[in-house]
Amino acid sequence: MKAEKKCRNCGSSSVSEGMVGSGHANVKNINKNLSIGSKLFVTFCINCGEVQSMRVENPKKAL
Ligand SMILES: [Zn+2]
Numbered sequence: 001m002k003a004e005k006k007c008r009n010c011g012s013s014s015v016s017e018g019m020v021g022s023g024h025a026n027v028k029n030i031n032k033n034l035s036i037g038s039k040l041f042v043t044f045c046i047n048c049g050e051v052q053s054m055r056v057e058n059p060k061k062a063l
Pocket of ligand 1 (some may be wrong): 008009010011012025045046047048049050
């Protein structure tokens with residue numbers, strides 16, 4: 001997915017998407033221990049590191 005956002009911190013349009021939780025840091029429903037969990041994607045500015053947005057890969061798995 002191509003992110004075409006401008007950094008709200010420095011104005012750079014050089015943003016990239018990273019992934020949080022390829023291992024243990026998956027997003028899970030706070031009330032369900034047996035939730036499968038889902039990876040979290042973070043869109044961040046390459047220039048200053050400001051995080052633009054976060055997105056759960058598969059919201060249904062995190063329920
Ligand atoms: Zn920036």
